[in-house]
Amino acid sequence: MKLYIYQQDEWPHFNWDSSVLLSLLGKARNMQGKLMGKMDSLGIELRREANLETLTSDILNSFEIEGEILNPEQVRSSLARRLGMNIPNLIRSDMYIDGIADMIYDVTQQFEMPLTNERLFDWYSFLLPTANSYLNENITHSWRNDSKGPMKISSGKKVNERVSYQAPDAVTLNDEMNLFVEWFNNEDKLDPIIKAGIAYLWFVIIYPFDSNNGKIARSLTDMLLSKSEKSLQRFYSMSAQIALKQNEYYSILEKTRLGNLDITAWLQWFINCLINAFAAAEQTLARVLYKQEFWNNLTTIYLNPRQNFLLNKIQVGLDNKLTSAKWAEIARCSADTALRDIKDLLHKQVLKKGTAGGRSTNYKLNDLI
Numbered sequence: 303m304k305l306y307i308y309q310q311d312e313w314p315h316f317n318w319d320s321s322v323l324l325s326l327l328g329k330a331r332n333m334q335g336k337l338m339g340k341m342d343s344l345g346i347e348l349r350r351e352a353n354l355e356t357l358t359s360d361i362l363n364s365f366e367i368e369g370e371i372l373n374p375e376q377v378r379s380s381l382a383r384r385l386g387m388n389i390p391n392l393i394r395s396d397m398y399i400d401g402i403a404d405m406i407y408d409v410t411q412q413f414e415m416p417l418t419n420e421r422l423f424d425w426y427s428f429l430l431p432t433a434n435s436y437l438n439e440n441i442t443h444s445w446r447n448d449s450k451g452p453m454k455i456s457s458g459k460k461v462n463e464r465v466s467y468q469a470p471d472a473v474t475l476n477d478e479m480n481l482f483v484e485w486f487n488n489e490d491k492l493d494p495i496i497k498a499g500i501a502y503l504w505f506v507i508i509y510p511f512d513s514n515n516g517k518i519a520r521s522l523t524d525m526l527l528s529k530s531e532k533s534l535q536r537f538y539s540m541s542a543q544i545a546l547k548q549n550e551y552y553s554i555l556e557k558t559r560l561g562n563l564d565i566t567a568w569l570q571w572f573i574n575c576l577i578n579a580f581a582a583a584e585q586t587l588a589r590v591l592y593k594q595e596f597w598n599n600l601t602t603i604y605l606n607p608r609q610n611f612l613l614n615k616i617q618v619g620l621d622n623k624l625t626s627a628k629w630a631e632i633a634r635c636s637a638d639t640a641l642r643d644i645k646d647l648l649h650k651q652v653l654k655k656g657t658a659g660g661r662s663t664n665y666k667l668n669d670l671i
Contacts, residue, residue: 308470308507310563314481316500318566323496326573330495333580334531340587341537350387351593353535355586357381357406364520364541365402367548372399375615381406391611401428409521410536413528416487419479422510425521429514445479446512448472453509466556469509478508486522494530498523499572500565507559520544538583543575596667603650608633609643613652616667624665 304310341349358378365372373395380395380403395403405428408421415421423443446453453469470478482504489497505519520541528536544551550571558568605613612629630640644665647653656664 307559316563316565318569322566330573330577337580337583356536356539360539360541363545364517367545398431409525413525417483426511445475445510467559475510498526499569538579540579543578
């Protein structure tokens with residue numbers, strides 16, 4: 303019985319109904335063009351800020367999809383360093399976060415370089431939480447070996463867990479991945495958005511590693527979209543949209559991996575997700591422009607180093623509501639000093655009190671001043 307898509311006779315020759323996708327593709331390309339045009343009209347620094355915000359969101363959401371929560375400040379700081387951005391008060395990041403940032407830097411800044419097995423092995427190594435992943439070449443620079451049995455993907459809670467998919471046998475992976483990499487590098491007749499959707503699906507069907515396959519598939523998508531736009535900067539996040547629709551994502555993925563080679567439904571879902579990512583990028587642009595205007599309005603107001611540091615933290619969304627106790631903890635100052643800082647900013651109308659009172663009193667940024 304041919305249960306899985308890769309068991310079909312014509313595998314991996316996917317097919318789809320172009321007429322069904324035509325209007326969606328037109329809408330996606332139109333939104334993509336408008337977004338890139340808007341970003342091109344911004345100054346260099348604003349584009350770099352939008353890129354940093356997008357990449358930070360992309361990493362955080364890609365990992366959250368797999369149930370892993372990363373430290374946003376560390377991710378942002380590590381990315382900023384790799385992008386050569388001169389941002390004050392960047393915090394230290396651990397080796398795991400730095401490895402993730404290295405991978406994303408390679409994906410988005412070296413997208414013209416061909417994909418190779420070694421490059422994929424390197425990405426997988428970057429995603430391992432152990433700092434010494436390079437010390438064991440047999441594990442990190444090879445495909446999964448199924449030494450513990452076939453790779454089975456389960457769904458549902460532990461009590462009612464069921465196998466929703468079994469990946470191709472490990473003995474087939476060299477051939478499967480060689481075919482995939484050859485196609486990835488040399489297929490140039492497909493619409494770039496269609497190619498990105500196929501690459502994502504194809505990779506998670508093969509499931510070549512013991513873990514992190516979804517994260518790498520999303521990075522391959524970003525790589526292809528970056529290449530199609532010929533842009534080193536990312537202004538929209540597919541991962542953020544997938545994270546918002548995880549149930550839909552896993553449902554369409556399961557149906558497609560259990561189906562035949564007609565992947566029209568998958569491509570419909572993928573393109574709609576991309577359209578939503580373009581729409582959400584407008585919000586990123588608005589936040590970046592707001593931040594610039596906010597700081598422009600503060601040019602005549604004196605801020606001490608602690609105030610500057612904490613306002614920056616609020617601006618990147620890490621502490622939207624600050625208490626005086628949290629201010630003292632983050633700024634490493636006394637409670638009295640923290641309260642003086644806050645009262646000064648209240649007087650200057652930079653901060654305003656939240657609605658809660660008493661011990662729950664908190665402060666947030668005032669509207670543009």
